Amino acid sequence: MTGQPARSLGTLYGVGLGPGDPDLMTIKAHRVVTTAPVIAYFRKRGKTGHARTIVSEMLGSKVVIEIALEYPVTTEVAFDDAEYIEPIRNFYAQSATRLSTHLDNGEDIALLCEGDPFFYGSFLHMYDRLRQTYPVIVVPGITGMSGCWTAAASPITYGDDVLTVLPGTLSHDALLKSLRATDAAVIMKVGRNLDKIKKALTAAGRFDEAIYVERGTMQGERVMPLANLESSPAPYFSIILLPGGRGRRIT
Amino acid sequence: MTGQPARSLGTLYGVGLGPGDPDLMTIKAHRVVTTAPVIAYFRKRGKTGHARTIVSEMLGSKVVIEIALEYPVTTEVAFDDAEYIEPIRNFYAQSATRLSTHLDNGEDIALLCEGDPFFYGSFLHMYDRLRQTYPVIVVPGITGMSGCWTAAASPITYGDDVLTVLPGTLSHDALLKSLRATDAAVIMKVGRNLDKIKKALTAAGRFDEAIYVERGTMQGERVMPLANLESSPAPYFSIILLPGGRGRRIT
Structure with a gap:
């Protein structure tokens, strides 16, 4: 009754980076960020992104796969505006798909989260979409x-x-x-x-x-x-x- | 007009230890705890104390001065009870005096705080009593x-x-x-x-x-x-x- 062993899935780490000072990252977050083969983060189009900036020194020139998830709209549009809801929903769906590709391939992803992953923030949209399918580990962080x-x-x-x-x-x-x-x-x-x-x-x-x-x-x-x-x-x-x-x- | 240089005072560090897992301490908290010449913490009488337990592995056999501040009463007494208020007020005053002795001597103290030092907890009673006189640095922590x-x-x-x-x-x-x-x-x-x-x-x-x-x-x-x-x-x-x-x- 045993067939081929299932290819093991990558783990999605939601990594709380804390309020901004890299010294205020936890020991666990530091370890996950510096060992994961894939780093992902949200940012505004055309910006480096705050999350990516926080980890820049500890990553140094280490070669990792980076996934920049760039918001299609900014806070210029009201949150309950239909013009906002539709593009952002598509954006989150596409972002989850991009992450899935690596997780299906057995690669762990450190998804960088400013503050604490479970306290507001975009990570939750990935969590809700991916946690049924993939192993997810959340590393809490100091809130902003x-x-x-x-x-x-x-x-x-x-x-x-x-x-x-x-x-x-x-x-x-x-x-x-x-x-x-x-x-x-x-x-x-x-x-x-x-x-x-x-x-x-x-x-x-x-x-x-x-x-x-x-x-x-x-x-x-x-x-x-x-x-x-x-x-x-x-x-x-x-x-x-x-x-x-x-x-x-x-x- | 210059007299003797003032003896420099020690710094009181309020160190947030986070929710309990030592891996969830920040890099900064870890550094302060492992380098301070004096470690202080609150605990119930007759117990090791949760704060002290969290740092036990990282301190190892390192010789530091330890100040255990032991509550005179437990939560058995109602918080607004006069029987509670008076002994606990004396206890906080005496605890601040014990810390002062080391700070006057130029020794830095890492006062261990479960969770975040500015989010509830006994550290605030030391902070209110000592911050006018001594340099105080607070290291935030992940809340419980x-x-x-x-x-x-x-x-x-x-x-x-x-x-x-x-x-x-x-x-x-x-x-x-x-x-x-x-x-x-x-x-x-x-x-x-x-x-x-x-x-x-x-x-x-x-x-x-x-x-x-x-x-x-x-x-x-x-x-x-x-x-x-x-x-x-x-x-x-x-x-x-x-x-x-x-x-x-x-x-």
Whole structure:
């Protein structure tokens, strides 16, 4: 009853790279990235890509197969726009197919993920498409938000604090409701939502506590009270922190 | 006008160790732990301590000064109990003094922190007491919750999901209100709050989605649907995950 042994499939590694500083990669991530025969990563068309940049020194001149998965559209198009959905769906399907070719061939792939693979991000679209067919191993990473509160020298949660992570794309009312119900908050996807976020923080009475972090742990890092920020919109790699600890008992 | 050069102070490193697997420590954390002349960590009286256990192999027989900061009380006493507050306040003050002695002497200290130093935990009490006087460098780490959702092979947030991190110590009504307002949730400090948490998840209509993780990425790890968990109370190192992604548009 035994036939030919099945050709063994390659493993897809979703490798969390952490917030940007290569020193903040884990020992496990470092090992996977420097030993995998195939490296894959998402990036904007025409850019090197942040994920690829993070590993550039450790790869050096090592020859590996590289798969650059280039987004067909940028954040210029609204996320719920039909013009965005269709090309991006095709893009993810094609990307999964490109990865499959190598996995079918028995080659392991290190798919580089900024931050943590299971905390937002494009890796999830590959994970959902490939995990039924191929072995997948996820290496967690330090989230971008953790890099930001470290860069800001600002503890985010104490004791029994509630922490809420909010995308800046939410409506003013939804932001306000969440901000009123939480001790600590992290607001992501600031960009062109900056003015709306400022209004919601003001309405919640917490504008003066908010900290703005741009490019946390990366070159060009900027940290300041949100009240001191003048430019708008903010760049993509920016985040707003609302530290907890207001009700702590033991000081 | 120049007098004696001031004796240089030691630096306090708050070192995030990540969720438990030593391979999930960062390269930076590994370097600080293996080079610092003084290692400090919190632990329960009479135990080795989880933080110390994580670094045991990498320290090997290297001779370092070790400072074990032993909690005078355990979680047996309620957190807002006066019987708890007073001894723990004294304990933190004495711990800060013990660390100061070495820092005044010019010795760097690696204070080991499970997870991420700025995300809950006892390090914050040392940070608040010592950062005005001594140089402090925080090395972020992978949070315990990130280790848990990786162990569960369960992405926690997609796209524009809201994530809420809740201590299980909250009241039933507070838990329910937060669960109703979020896409994804992480419930920490499960322990003897398990039955209350189950009721809140049921009232929010999300009991069947909840995942129970015990000792994520550590020896003795257990992952299962919360519905399959029979024992109560749960141990201290347990967490409940409510994954997001319900409203994702691109599949």
